[in-house]
Amino acid sequence: MKVTISYAHDDWGRAISQALVVALRQRGVDVLWDRDLPAENPPSLPEWIVNGIAGNPVICVLSPDYVRRFGRGDGSADRKGVLFESRILLRRIFDHTEPEHCPVVPVADPGFSADLAPVVLKNLVIARFDPVSGDGVDVIVRRLLRLGHLRGAEPEPEPAELEPRDIPQVAPRATHQVLRDLEVASPSTTDGLELVREWLSFAAREEPCPVDLVRGFSAIERIIKSAGDANLMSVVSDHCLSAFSAGPLSDQEKKLKARILIRGRAWHLYRGHELRAAEQAVHEGVELAKGCGDRWSLALGRGSLGALHRALAADAYGNAADYHLDKAEDNAESAITMFTAMAGAGYQAGVCTKLLAQVWFTKHHRGQRGALRQASKLADRAVCLLTPDRARQYHDLLILRAEIAVARGELTRAREFVDRAMRSLGRYQSDGASYVELLGCAYLARARLQLKEDGRDAQRDAMKDAETALKLFYELDIPYAVAGCRWLLIRLAPETEGIYRGDIKMVERLFPDPRERLRAVEERARRIEERAGNRWSRQAEWQDIVRKVRHHD
Template sequence: MRVFISYAHDTQGRKVAQALADALRKRGVDVLWDRDLPEGNPVSLPEWIVTSVTAYPVLCVLSPDYVLRFGAGDGTAARKGTLFESRVLQRRIYDHTDPGGCPVIPVAGLGFSADLAPVVLKNLVISRFDAETEDGLEQIVRRLLALRPAPVPAGPIAASVQVSGEMTLVQDLEAVAPTSAIGPALVHDWLAAVPGLDRAALLRALPAVERIIKAAGDTEAMRQMTDCCLRALPDRSPAAGDRRARAWLLIRCQAWHLHRRHELTAAVSTVDEGIRLAKECGDGGLVASGKRLLATLHCELAEVSSPYARRHHLALAVENARAASAMFDALDPAGDEYGACRNVLAGIWFTRYRLDRRRSALKLANKLAAQAVGYLPKDRAREYHELVILRARICIARGELPRARGLIDKALASLADHAGDGASYTELLGAAHLARAELRLKENGRDALVNAAREVSLALGFFDEISLPYASATCRWLLAKLVPETAGVERGDVRICERLFADSRVRLLGLEERSRRIGECVGGRWTRRTEWKEIARKLHSQV
């Protein structure tokens, strides 16, 4: 999307226009204004102004000088550009007869009185924009997106216009902020257009669509997007570009929605296929990303597996994380991608410690996490916060409680600024509160159980908000473990259930069945252990 900014060169006009141009460009909007003209005058400045004002949406930045010179000037030769622009703008407003929105959008700072606006612009809706905080930008972007051309009926004479409309949709996807309220609607429109998109338009839009869907945490939209795109791209195509696109979709998108649904085995198969395709087309970076994801998936599989399978998954997790580290280090020595791999590897060894209680694993996890600190910058926000939370949990396990408290407070304070930035940050907030619950229990104060349960409840709220079923089930299991009577069972039942099942979802089903039997006195003639064996047989036959 391209827009033209019309403004006057007084202090207020320059300040608002500069902030507006910078903010729009961060959204991918192509901004035209006189700051980008060469130092020498263009061949025809009036022609450049007429072309810009008549061909693109115009943002009129209202300021005292702009108002003074709009349409009629003030009798001096100063600011003739503003006077000329305003006359062309008046003509465009007068010529606007479409039922849609007017392509001229007045923009004013928060302190500017609407009563001062020129009559022609006062009749339009004035958008407010704060040059300091960028408040109001979302509304301006929405108004610009609403000026997109309407869909053109199918037909031979409409073909070229239809292609133009498709590219406009792609540009809108690139311009909108991932967390914008209109992002999901644009994705919906794009999904409907996917079957008719040419390959170039399809591939260009994928990164923007991925960002919007992941920001919303919408697994169903990601599933639909992946299915549509994989159908649109030729299967077994000899073209390296097609194979790379399919590999990218499998690793970045399909595995993502399977992972969020905790369908870990299916996600592993998907990533394996993506890595195979990425190797065929020689994309080493994508192969490395796939192996890093495989490491995470195998680590999580270890947590819900039997002891024998657990060792197998942990070995594969370490193997893939080390391979990804070596590949990223070769591509970008000691870069932040390498640091992200160190972070994953530290998490794997910490998981091994939690499952096997080997102090050597905890020591290695601490060493790797300390290494990762030197590689991960704060602008890698997700990995950076994951690392801070992981280091806090390692400190809790090592008994370094004051240091753990400081790290958790640091994570929560930093994440509070990102709480509205999408599902990824909401998930991390939940993880930070779970770490704080661990800390409360380790501190073992008088109200340790109550405080820990409060932190787990907060985490549950975050996970429910972004529809993470397995994380939510884990929180509910922890609450039952902390306060068994709320689940209708006794503490001994919780201990037996924990030994019998590794998956939090199955554990909850076990507690529910045990509670039902207690209420109906079904197992009165059996011991608790015998009845749990019966419950285990029942659940294993169902799952």
């Protein structure tokens, strides 16, 4: 059975493809690519492309020109072969609802950022291949074997110019091999995600999921969180939780289930802004941790509840917001106390200290006196616990310190923090979606700083940064963050949405949730367009808008 290579004829596309073809053929794979077309009297090229892509599994080589042209028609003749091939590939992908069964395999070099890939290919899990060392080809072959396309393929004779090698046959792998590889996998590589998919193929064979497989959750968690893939975490968590019976659990089972609930299910629900469901999952995990005496999971649960109540406060009104902030403070302080009492838990204590600083910063936004000073003190304390080698949390803290400095009017200090964060995050951007998300937060922080600096081009530059953040969050599929960016852009130019500047403060006062603000703006603009009359809405009209937005009438 043949495998077709789809690639662009830019320098990097040719280099990766040529090395990949050689490596695959050495392993007995029959490769079809356009370099094998006869120079004279070639067959109809469109027909050749259709037959090759429609009838075989396809490897897509993600080079700059391939990514730029995949599925994007603009009337240009540039790379029209890639455009033609991509339209056929989109149809094949559409016909396969389960990514692990899709016969399209995106491949890129190790330095390629997965976030630059076309969304439809990024969802398939990108395999890595080093054209210099050949690293990664065996993972690609195993992936093709699981598709069932290459079983029984016989090796072809080596090309004359190559030295013969003894290449071991790729055999189906056992569960313990996958678990071992997960433990040693680098979380930021796409090979790690491929191992998670392989783990899922084992988990899907039995219902409920075998407990031995569930013991790989900690390694899987690191990989998925590095990629920021909430949907994948949802699937993994559901499989893992199915392993536990409804009856009494041993202490070891309680400990394992508690961590899956707190670190898995609650995490993906939080990412989707399903805060109440996430809170319920954490409470269940906390009760299990109490029952088996697992202090570590109990402290993690307290920290998670602190973060959830802070997020709930941001969307709440009046006394409800104050309630959630008090709960967030209590849980964060409880987690700090627990982690401080444990040996080797200084990093986790630092994470919770940062959280407590964020809680007090939110209290400042609600007008509590002295809250800004307390937030600044706590952020400075967290610096001593979160060193730069703890990259994600350290950068989150840098961004928080920049925002606190802006609120205190210390603009030079704020500029120092945000510039340092953005320079550093630029180096980490290829290490996973979680860093890209932080980069989006840094762009937002810089936009707010520029508005405070009030230079000649402040508003234009702030809008540019907000638009960049919006693009990053949109590509990462984080709707709540997207709504926050869109609201900032509306604040800067309300006339583009058909509302007045006087409407902005009213919307912010009535709707803490940015998603509700967007719906309110849409409703207000519709009313302005449909009638002539007073510029300002009457109180009764705003009450009607509130009813429509909150109850989706």
